[in-house]
Amino acid sequence: MHGDLKPENLLWFLPKREDDRSWAARRRDWWEKQREKKEAKTHSVVPTSYHNPMKDDMDIDAPYRHGDVKPQNILSFTPGEGGDRIGILKARDWEEAKIPNVIPESHEFSPQEVRGGQIGILKIGGWGEVPHRKFIPTRSGTGRYKPPEVEGPFLSRMWDIWAYGCITLEFIIWLLYGDFELARFNNSFRGERFFQAVEQNGRKTTSVHRVVEDWINHLSKDGACQVGSTALGDLLEIVRKGLLVVNVHPRGVTSLSTNMPTLHLHPQQAETSQDPQSLHIPTISITDFSPPEDIDHETHDAAPVRFRAYEVVNRLEKILQTSETDIRRYWSPEKIARHGPYVVEETSSLDAIKPARDDYDPTMSTKANLRAWKYEVDNAFAYELYSALKDTKKFPMPNIIISVNLCETCTKLRDNIWGPGLPNFDLSYDVQGLRNRASERVCDLCVLLWRSCEKGDTMTEYLQLERIGSFLSMNGYRVPALAICRDIDYDTMESKEIQIGSVQLPHAGSAAHFEILQRWLDSCDSETVSCRPASAARMPTRLVDVGQAGDDNVHLREMTSQDVGEWLLLSHQWGAQAAYRSFVTNTANFRSYTAGIALSTLPATFNDAVLVTRALGYRYLWIDALCIVQDSQDDWKVEASHMEDYISGASCVIAAVCPKDSFSGFLNTRKYREGVTFHRQDSAAPVHICEMIDDFQGHVLDSDLCQRGWLLQEHALARRTMFFTEYQTYWECGHGIRCETMTRLSNENERLLGDPNFPSIIGYKTGDDKIELYQGLYATYSRLAFVQVVDRSVAIAGLQKRLTETLKVQGNFGILEDAENRELLARSLLWHRGLDTPRLNRIDFSNRNINIPSWSWMAYTGGINYLGVNSEDVDWKDVQSPWSRTGAETAAISLRAKACQYDLSASPESKNTLIFDDSGESLPMRKLCVVIGVERGDGSLQSGRHYVLLIVPDGDAVYQRVGVGYMDGKCLAEESVEVTIC
Numbered sequence: 001m002h003g004d005l006k007p008e009n010l011l012w013f014l015p016k017r018e019d020d021r022s023w024a025a026r027r028r029d030w031w032e033k034q035r036e037k038k039e040a041k042t043h044s045v046v047p048t049s050y051h052n053p054m055k056d057d058m059d060i061d062a063p064y065r066h067g068d069v070k071p072q073n074i075l076s077f078t079p080g081e082g083g084d085r086i087g088i089l090k091a092r093d094w095e096e097a098k099i100p101n102v103i104p105e106s107h108e109f110s111p112q113e114v115r116g117g118q119i120g121i122l123k124i125g126g127w128g129e130v131p132h133r134k135f136i137p138t139r140s141g142t143g144r145y146k147p148p149e150v151e152g153p154f155l156s157r158m159w160d161i162w163a164y165g166c167i168t169l170e171f172i173i174w175l176l177y178g179d180f181e182l183a184r185f186n187n188s189f190r191g192e193r194f195f196q197a198v199e200q201n202g203r204k205t206t207s208v209h210r211v212v213e214d215w216i217n218h219l220s221k222d223g224a225c226q227v228g229s230t231a232l233g234d235l236l237e238i239v240r241k242g243l244l245v246v247n248v249h250p251r252g253v254t255s256l257s258t259n260m261p262t263l264h265l266h267p268q269q270a271e272t273s274q275d276p277q278s279l280h281i282p283t284i285s286i287t288d289f290s291p292p293e294d295i296d297h298e299t300h301d302a303a304p305v306r307f308r309a310y311e312v313v314n315r316l317e318k319i320l321q322t323s324e325t326d327i328r329r330y331w332s333p334e335k336i337a338r339h340g341p342y343v344v345e346e347t348s349s350l351d352a353i354k355p356a357r358d359d360y361d362p363t364m365s366t367k368a369n370l371r372a373w374k375y376e377v378d379n380a381f382a383y384e385l386y387s388a389l390k391d392t393k394k395f396p397m398p399n400i401i402i403s404v405n406l407c408e409t410c411t412k413l414r415d416n417i418w419g420p421g422l423p424n425f426d427l428s429y430d431v432q433g434l435r436n437r438a439s440e441r442v443c444d445l446c447v448l449l450w451r452s453c454e455k456g457d458t459m460t461e462y463l464q465l466e467r468i469g470s471f472l473s474m475n476g477y478r479v480p481a482l483a484i485c486r487d488i489d490y491d492t493m494e495s496k497e498i499q500i501g502s503v504q505l506p507h508a509g510s511a512a513h514f515e516i517l518q519r520w521l522d523s524c525d526s527e528t529v530s531c532r533p534a535s536a537a538r539m540p541t542r543l544v545d546v547g548q549a550g551d552d553n554v555h556l557r558e559m560t561s562q563d564v565g566e567w568l569l570l571s572h573q574w575g576a577q578a579a580y581r582s583f584v585t586n587t588a589n590f591r592s593y594t595a596g597i598a599l600s601t602l603p604a605t606f607n608d609a610v611l612v613t614r615a616l617g618y619r620y621l622w623i624d625a626l627c628i629v630q631d632s633q634d635d636w637k638v639e640a641s642h643m644e645d646y647i648s649g650a651s652c653v654i655a656a657v658c659p660k661d662s663f664s665g666f667l668n669t670r671k672y673r674e675g676v677t678f679h680r681q682d683s684a685a686p687v688h689i690c691e692m693i694d695d696f697q698g699h700v701l702d703s704d705l706c707q708r709g710w711l712l713q714e715h716a717l718a719r720r721t722m723f724f725t726e727y728q729t730y731w732e733c734g735h736g737i738r739c740e741t742m743t744r745l746s747n748e749n750e751r752l753l754g755d756p757n758f759p760s761i762i763g764y765k766t767g768d769d770k771i772e773l774y775q776g777l778y779a780t781y782s783r784l785a786f787v788q789v790v791d792r793s794v795a796i797a798g799l800q801k802r803l804t805e806t807l808k809v810q811g812n813f814g815i816l817e818d819a820e821n822r823e824l825l826a827r828s829l830l831w832h833r834g835l836d837t838p839r840l841n842r843i844d845f846s847n848r849n850i851n852i853p854s855w856s857w858m859a860y861t862g863g864i865n866y867l868g869v870n871s872e873d874v875d876w877k878d879v880q881s882p883w884s885r886t887g888a889e890t891a892a893i894s895l896r897a898k899a900c901q902y903d904l905s906a907s908p909e910s911k912n913t914l915i916f917d918d919s920g921e922s923l924p925m926r927k928l929c930v931v932i933g934v935e936r937g938d939g940s941l942q943s944g945r946h947y948v949l950l951i952v953p954d955g956d957a958v959y960q961r962v963g964v965g966y967m968d969g970k971c972l973a974e975e976s977v978e979v980t981i982c
Helices: 010-019 023-037 111-115 158-177 179-187 210-220 231-243 309-320 327-331 379-389 408-416 431-440 444-455 511-526 590-595 604-615 633-641 643-649 696-701 709-717 748-754 760-764 767-781 789-793 797-807 822-829
Strands: 074-077 088-091 120-124 128-132 195-200 203-208 263-266 283-286 374-376 425-430 462-468 471-474 482-486 542-545 553-558 567-571 620-622 652-656 675-680 683-691 721-724 729-733 736-739 744-746 810-812 815-817 831-833 864-866 874-876 895-901 913-916 928-935 945-953 958-968 977-981
Touching: 158 179, 158 210, 158 231, 158 309, 203 210, 210 231, 231 309, 379 511, 408 425, 408 444, 408 675, 425 431, 431 444, 431 462, 444 462, 444 482, 444 675, 444 683, 511 604, 511 729, 553 590, 567 604, 567 643, 567 709, 604 620, 604 652, 633 643, 643 709, 643 797, 652 709, 696 721, 696 729, 709 748, 709 767, 709 789, 709 797, 729 748, 736 748, 748 760, 760 767, 760 797, 767 797, 767 822, 767 864, 797 810, 797 815, 815 822, 822 874, 822 928, 831 913, 831 958, 928 977, 945 977
Parallel strands: 567 620, 567 652, 652 721, 958 977
Antiparallel strands: 074 088, 120 128, 195 203, 263 283, 374 744, 425 462, 462 471, 471 482, 482 683, 542 553, 542 620, 675 683, 721 729, 729 736, 736 744, 810 815, 831 864, 874 928, 895 928, 895 977, 913 958, 928 945, 945 958
């Protein structure tokens, strides 16, 4: 690089700017300046000239396909302070450009090929001579941006157009919504391409990926992306109708038209120039041309086809030359949404932190991942329940107030939200009018709609409401904004898909509330495959005997081998140390607790758990604070080793999500749920439109309780769980998730933790899917909190045991090994510090007499992820684990492997990535690494990506791990030595 120009590729450039609070405004200012400066002509990125050369005695005589257009290959040259924050964008890696369909370099040419003129010589300034050959496909390039035709018989220049469409869509998302939403978009289908295989009428075809379509549809409804009235809208239209199009023009894979522009690639000049043009990137100049008659893709009878490069440039020129009267609004619209869509369809992977298989991006934060939910109506269960709840003397319910204040538009919504010939319904609101009616409170439903707009950041000029089943969505967001429910007596043919329910739920701890909990248990027990634990489950050492309703005391009881029975288990937050230590079992009060504990003295959370246990007809309850002698290390070790049995043997787990400590309780007044109730003309029974509170992700999975390290094991090993939140109670078992609102939820990502026989689901997976499931589990666990960090290696022991048993492998310390397959150990070792974690700190286990090796993530605090690997193309090297040998003193915690020195300066920076456990750590004087795997090339150290552990000396003949990464084989010394890593 030259002078003060310090290029960054787009992959790394964009996320780094989000720390600047003014950056959101600045990126839009930059976008507007492109119109003023006419720098939006992206000929350095849009592949016009090198796609469409003319034969010339001083230039090339064939078209070129870049073949690897991706953010990493688009450099941002940022000049000194005061210049554009993005600067100049230029494409790189031209030395990898291909003549479409050429024969590999190793091909031996026959005399017939030479005499026939099939071989020419292509001269490119500064690169020497390159043979020009035809008709054999080349398929290099980054997998994520590969086009649908990659598996076909021919490859063409249209490959680059598809890739440019992918990047342009990502750029629009980033420009409008920022890096977090761009990361969410990419994570929602990580490891997959921008297209997907579909089956129609028994025939397999390809289409644009459904996630991509959802985001494009969402963007098209954004006020900043309106076609014809905003520049981004017109750019998005190019993406939709010309770039991300599966079909290509027949000429896209054959000969060139003669009226294309002439390409001139000049040798590089002035190597020491300060200008960005001086970098080792071919200088491109374009001779004017007359393009063939443009195809009208919107009106063509055949299916739309992908634009060619000159068509893309034509449309970009039209954006620059727009005659829009309000030019500032065209380039910088005022109303901009704050996030992309939320998809409710299933995702293709079960874990939330799945690494990309082709081009792993270590900057992606696990917090940006989207977990897709399905919302289902469950009227069979709801009908039976609400039939029983009609007995208001036995089950008093909150009063219902009928609304009479509806504006004209909301009256239309009420009357037409469903009915004959109206399977779905949509209606538009002027947002300003909606806001006015809400502030003046002239319409109750407008008040509800406006508050939903504020809550969901849905601030556009118009609000588009759409009914999807029993829910209302706003502006195309697939996560419901409002719920629709009906009284049990509202029973018409058209209302069948509307959920039976009510705005206000029963009061927590009321008879009606407990009736719902009991029916959930009974429903699960009645299933053909019940989640109920086996009757032979091991009884815990101690249990709290709750007695019967009305008893004033409970008792701590020591169980014997002859005792049998069922128990519930309380999962809760202990709270501040001084507070929770005030009510625990210890050696001093043990005998008095067995004699009896006054219910009135119990902390509120324990008291509420007793009430639930009694109401559901159980006698025993396990509470960690009471059933483990807290000041006895010996008792703690014994009981911790049985936690797996206690959790999985419990009939149900009571998860107290809402209380922050043992003294707050969870049967408290619920958060008020807003809603509007009205009558329709076809029935006297009430209908409700109400606040959407079915949010298992936000209320449960993202709660403080579920951020506790111990909770993951409790969640996964529990056969059934009731989650008590401040909004409602949720039920989870192997048959899915139920809400008190009567909605049923399902989510592929949550199936693993909800599996009553955890982790049986993983047994049905193969290859990458199986490995990435447990990697996702460990990456999630690594980000959870502990009151005592030394518990990090203990609180997951039960899960690890289940994993090794199910997978039929060996392992410990969060590392797994299959004696018949090197890949499992290698992939386990390729963990790295998460990019949301600046430093991994070593844990001091001296007080626990535990020894955790440096190559285990359990030895540190902080979040981890795993390097993304395309496992089919990797040759895994021999690494000896503690489980594959015995005899040495350090065998229990050591790895043995061959290490070599490395020198990163031996290959381009873009081919090497090292992630140290401490981001501020300087490179060691002696740079050593252990090669874990090598991408298959010609078999030498000079080819392919090498996945490595980074190590440093830690005493005589012993080393410790300090990081992980990958590098080009050219960086590695040929000499190696055997090392022991502890």
